[in-house]
Amino acid sequence: MVALLALWVWAFIDCLTTPEDEIRHLPKVVWVIVVLFFPLVGSIAWLVAGRDRTGARRRRAPWPAGPTAGYPEYERPRRPLAPDDDPEFLASLKRGNEQHEDMLKQWEADLRRREEELRRGGDGPEDEGRPKP
Structure with a gap:
């Protein structure tokens, strides 16, 4: 009984x-x-005579049918690369990284300079117009 139900459900869904x-x-x-x-x-008839299981798959357009369908492999337009495969994208990441590293080094140097000025007693350019305590 369960096998009949399973066969019927499968054939019905396959038919749809x-x-x-x-x-x-x-x-x-x-x-x-x-x-x-x-x-x-009906299920047995569908399995035996209803569906063309031989050549229909070969006659259909390749999946997915889109801009590359119908081209021989050597004429197929190039698809865009994934970001991690694109050398230009990776180079731009490296340039951005180098710029950030340079900016960080400048900030650190500026911070060290300011800390040193504070240790010396505030003789920096910001303190020129102020009276000393």
Whole structure:
């Protein structure tokens, strides 16, 4: 009983999802009705005679059908590279990293200079107009 139910459900779903150009002998709507109302006979009939399982897959366009479909391999337009495979993108990351490192070094040097000025008693350029305590 469970096997019959499983066969019927599988045949019904397969009938619903099969493209129209892969169905033989009857229209798709008729096959759906046959499988739905005659579970055992309709399911077996669908498996035996309903679907073209031989050449339909070879006749369809390659998946996904898009801008590269129909081109021979050597004429196929190049797809964009993933960011981690693109040398230009990786070089721009390296340049950005170097710029950030340089900026960090400048900030650290400026911080050391200011700390040294504070240790000496505030004789820096910011303190020229102020009276000393």
